[in-house]
Amino acid sequence: MSLSSALSGKGFHVVHTTRVxxxxxxxxxxxxxxxxxxxxxYVDPYELAQRPGFTFTLExxxxxELPVFAVDPAGSVLLLTVDVPSKNTTxxxxxxxxxxxxxxxxxxxxxxxxxxxxxxxxxxWACPATGEHHAPPDALAPYIxxxxxxxSILTVIPHNASSSPVQLTIPVGRxxxxxxxxxxxxxxxxxxxxxxxxxxxxxxxxxxxxxxKTE
Numbered sequence: 001m002s003l004s005s006a007l008s009g010k011g012f013h014v015v016h017t018t019r020v021x022x023x024x025x026x027x028x029x030x031x032x033x034x035x036x037x038x039x040x041x042y043v044d045p046y047e048l049a050q051r052p053g054f055t056f057t058l059e060x061x062x063x064x065e066l067p068v069f070a071v072d073p074a075g076s077v078l079l080l081t082v083d084v085p086s087k088n089t090t091x092x093x094x095x096x097x098x099x100x101x102x103x104x105x106x107x108x109x110x111x112x113x114x115x116x117x118x119x120x121x122x123x124x125w126a127c128p129a130t131g132e133h134h135a136p137p138d139a140l141a142p143y144i145x146x147x148x149x150x151x152s153i154l155t156v157i158p159h160n161a162s163s164s165p166v167q168l169t170i171p172v173g174r175x176x177x178x179x180x181x182x183x184x185x186x187x188x189x190x191x192x193x194x195x196x197x198x199x200x201x202x203x204x205x206x207x208x209x210x211x212x213k214t215e
Contacts, residue, residue: 004162029125058078
């Protein structure tokens with residue numbers, strides 16, 4: 001039994017695929033994945049709710065609009081409960097769409113790209129336990145609520161030793177360009193305001209223009 005992960009796609013929208021190799025079916029146990037996400041990366045809970053194959057809970061910042069410097073530096077934690085087919089299955093793939101936030105602008109001498117290392121997800125089985133309460137393994141303790149899985153024994157799935165580190169590279173803005181961006185944004189908003197005001201005025205005049213009576 002082992003676990004490996006990889007990213008597909010480029011830019012601000014990618015898919016994190018976790019591959020779980022199963023030794024034998026465990027119908028009495030439940031399969032779970034923990035994604036410890038840095039503040040640079042977020043998941044869209046509304047998007048996840050539409051995807052088949054798992055249910056989830058999300059802790060931490062999930063604001064979809066804020067740049068990285070405006071969110072909690074602690075990031076977020078995504079806990080998945082994965083559907084395991086009842087028939088004999090030797091391998092599962094779980095796809096989680098990830099989205100990158102806009103990064104902190106850099107000086108002219110800085111790199112126009114930022115590389116974000118992503119932690120490999122933690123996989124574990126939760127199996128029914130009898131008798132006294134079993135504490136979660138140390139690797140899972142920071143992510144598991146105290147009252148969760150209190151009647152289960154948790155077994156961590158080892159990572160595949162040959163899997164490569166997962167990284168996400170995104171473009172970042174330059175400090176020197178901020179003035180041009182602000183001017184461009186203001187100009188665009190002003191143009192749209194004037195356009196909408198003109199359309200509204202023309203529409204109002206047309207609606208209030210008396211129409212000739214017909215006999």
